[in-house]
Amino acid sequence: MSATSRNGSGERERSLAPVPRKYFKGSTDGKRPIAFDPLERVRASYDVIVIGSGLAGLTAANILGRAGHSVCVLEQHYNYGGLATWFKRPGGHVFDISLHGFPIGMKKTCRKYWNAEIAGRIVRLESIRFANPQFTLDTPFTRSDFTEQLVTRFRVPAATVEAFFDHLRRMEFYDASNETTGELFERFFPGRNDVHRLLMEPISYANGSTLEDPAKAYGIVFSNFMSEGVFTFSGGTDRLIQALRAELARNKVELYNHVQVDTIVVEDGRVRGVLAGGRFVEAHTVLSNANVKSTIEKLVGVEHFSDAYRAAARAVRLSNSSCQVFLGIAAGAEIPFIGDLVFHSTRPTFDSPALCDFHGQSRTFSVYYPRTRPGSDRHAIVSSSNARFQDWAGLDAAAYETEKKRLVEDTLACLEQYVPDVRSKIDHCEVATPRTFAFYTQHPLGTSFGTKFEGLQVSLDLSREVQGLFHAGSVGIIMSGWLGAANYGAIQANKIDAHLCALRESAGAHR
Numbered sequence: 153m154s155a156t157s158r159n160g161s162g163e164r165e166r167s168l169a170p171v172p173r174k175y176f177k178g179s180t181d182g183k184r185p186i187a188f189d190p191l192e193r194v195r196a197s198y199d200v201i202v203i204g205s206g207l208a209g210l211t212a213a214n215i216l217g218r219a220g221h222s223v224c225v226l227e228q229h230y231n232y233g234g235l236a237t238w239f240k241r242p243g244g245h246v247f248d249i250s251l252h253g254f255p256i257g258m259k260k261t262c263r264k265y266w267n268a269e270i271a272g273r274i275v276r277l278e279s280i281r282f283a284n285p286q287f288t289l290d291t292p293f294t295r296s297d298f299t300e301q302l303v304t305r306f307r308v309p310a311a312t313v314e315a316f317f318d319h320l321r322r323m324e325f326y327d328a329s330n331e332t333t334g335e336l337f338e339r340f341f342p343g344r345n346d347v348h349r350l351l352m353e354p355i356s357y358a359n360g361s362t363l364e365d366p367a368k369a370y371g372i373v374f375s376n377f378m379s380e381g382v383f384t385f386s387g388g389t390d391r392l393i394q395a396l397r398a399e400l401a402r403n404k405v406e407l408y409n410h411v412q413v414d415t416i417v418v419e420d421g422r423v424r425g426v427l428a429g430g431r432f433v434e435a436h437t438v439l440s441n442a443n444v445k446s447t448i449e450k451l452v453g454v455e456h457f458s459d460a461y462r463a464a465a466r467a468v469r470l471s472n473s474s475c476q477v478f479l480g481i482a483a484g485a486e487i488p489f490i491g492d493l494v495f496h497s498t499r500p501t502f503d504s505p506a507l508c509d510f511h512g513q514s515r516t517f518s519v520y521y522p523r524t525r526p527g528s529d530r531h532a533i534v535s536s537s538n539a540r541f542q543d544w545a546g547l548d549a550a551a552y553e554t555e556k557k558r559l560v561e562d563t564l565a566c567l568e569q570y571v572p573d574v575r576s577k578i579d580h581c582e583v584a585t586p587r588t589f590a591f592y593t594q595h596p597l598g599t600s601f602g603t604k605f606e607g608l609q610v611s612l613d614l615s616r617e618v619q620g621l622f623h624a625g626s627v628g629i630i631m632s633g634w635l636g637a638a639n640y641g642a643i644q645a646n647k648i649d650a651h652l653c654a655l656r657e658s659a660g661a662h663r
């Protein structure tokens with residue numbers, strides 16, 4: 153996302169952008185540039201290669217580096233962080249892509265797998281606003297406040313609310329139940345579309361899930377948020393990634409950007425290394441942070457997998473994509489406090505697939521006040537909506553521009569309800585669409601949250617199919633978002649550590 157052109161078309165920008173100077177190291181005749189080699193300093197062999205620098209990939213790399221393994225991360229983009237990223241624009245604008253909110257659990261995760269300083273920068277958002285034809289309310293997004301709202305405003309019996317929250321708290325990934333989220337809501341709050349909206353809309357934005365997805369996935373994610381509210385990283389995503397890189401350097405993890413991994417080399421059912429930038433880099437263990445389907449179908453090749461696994465992988469559904477409108481507030485202009493997150497909708501009732509509508513009626517405003525980046529006096533607003541890649545993929549250049557302008561106009565019309573003179577305060581505006589997400593992350597269909605539920609099992613089973621090959625990254629709803637991705641990276645790192653120790657022991661035994 154970081155290099156989205158003003159007209160938002162990543163494709164155009166790639167062909168128009170000047171080649172960065174660092175790609176040229178001078179030439180012997182003073183005319184012919186010598187191409188910059190991003191892998192110039194790479195070693196011939198590592199214990200582990202991590203493909204992709206999303207939060208799952210980086211967290212795994214850090215844990216493995218800290219445990220004394222030699223690790224390198226290969227990232228095709230120039231920024232590290234994957235979807236946890238930001239971009240800057242002239243006029244002092246900084247925009248965060250996916251820093252809208254995560255559960256308190258991220259603090260513990262950062263303390264355990266990163267360091268106390270990073271964890272210490274995680275702070276709670278003050279207020280979340282819902283504004284739709286069914287209700288308007290402000291909430292700190294905690295169990296106690298939701299209970300209060302459901303009982304006093306929505307007139308749900310207190311015992312039902314308590315029973316609902318207790319039921320969610322007990323849910324686990326290995327629960328046998330096939331109940332969907334929609335069925336769960338109907339069981340506890342029959343016919344109460346307004347209650348379903350309150351409970352579901354934020355989670356649909358947080359991980360792309362719908363009423364048709366398994367209730368246990370909803371229960372786990374919603375309970376995580378409900379414990380203490382919604383949190384953010386003080387200093388912005390740029391500061392976070394800077395801090396992660398410093399910790400990775402301390403743990404001797406090597407990072408290489410501008411490196412497209414083309415192939416994971418597999419022979420006789422075992423990983424041998426990767427082909428990237430025209431080189432072979434050896435490693436008997438590879439962790440892919442690329443999308444799980446791309447990992448199987450493109451990076452490895454389906455011929456290396458069993459028939460049953462291939463079928464399971466083919467059946468994995470991708471999650472939806474997103475659209476965003478980035479609104480930069482001019483230096484000196486201010487936005488009054490309207491809430492940190494505003495779930496705005498003009499849709500009369502709640503319907504989860506409609507959150508992805510091409511001409512949708514629902515969006516979330518993330519308002520970044522100066523306290524987001526302490527020391528700065530700037531404001532920014534990012535409007536995010538769920539979206540389908542297919543709606544945007546087939547548009548020709550003119551239609552694409554028209555639709556982006558329409559999206560900006562719709563967004564501003566909504567925002568004026570909260571800040572009537574907002575247009576006069578904005579001096580930068582640009583749009584990201586599912587095409588932008590696909591371009592910058594290489595995720596199929598520009599998926600924002602990886603895969604639906606079934607993706608998790610396929611991801612977990614990868615190492616059973618190919619020895620030394622692991623996956624970590626947004627899958628299965630639960631392992632998505634900043635917290636889910638980072639925690640999944642930690643889970644996989646522990647498995648890789650055990651795998652590497654076993655390899656060492658067997659090598660020692662054969663000596």
Ligand SMILES: Cc1cc2nc3c(=O)[nH]c(=O)nc-3n(C[C@H](O)[C@H](O)[C@H](O)COP(=O)(O)OP(=O)(O)OC[C@H]3O[C@@H](n4cnc5c(N)ncnc54)[C@H](O)[C@@H]3O)c2cc1C
Nearest residue numbers: 204206207208228234235250252253413600625626633634
């Ligand atoms: C608009 C939007 C808003 C969001 N808001 C929130 C939010 O408020 N809170 C929250 O918790 N989550 C949010 N998310 C989700 C969250 O950002 C992601 O779930 C999480 O960051 C994904 O991490 P990941 O480890 O799966 O990897 P990703 O971030 O998907 O990164 C994968 C990396 O792999 C690289 N890569 C892929 N293929 C290759 C290859 N062949 N060679 C080299 N590199 C490769 C990519 O370039 C990328 O850097 C949001 C997402 C979007 C899109």
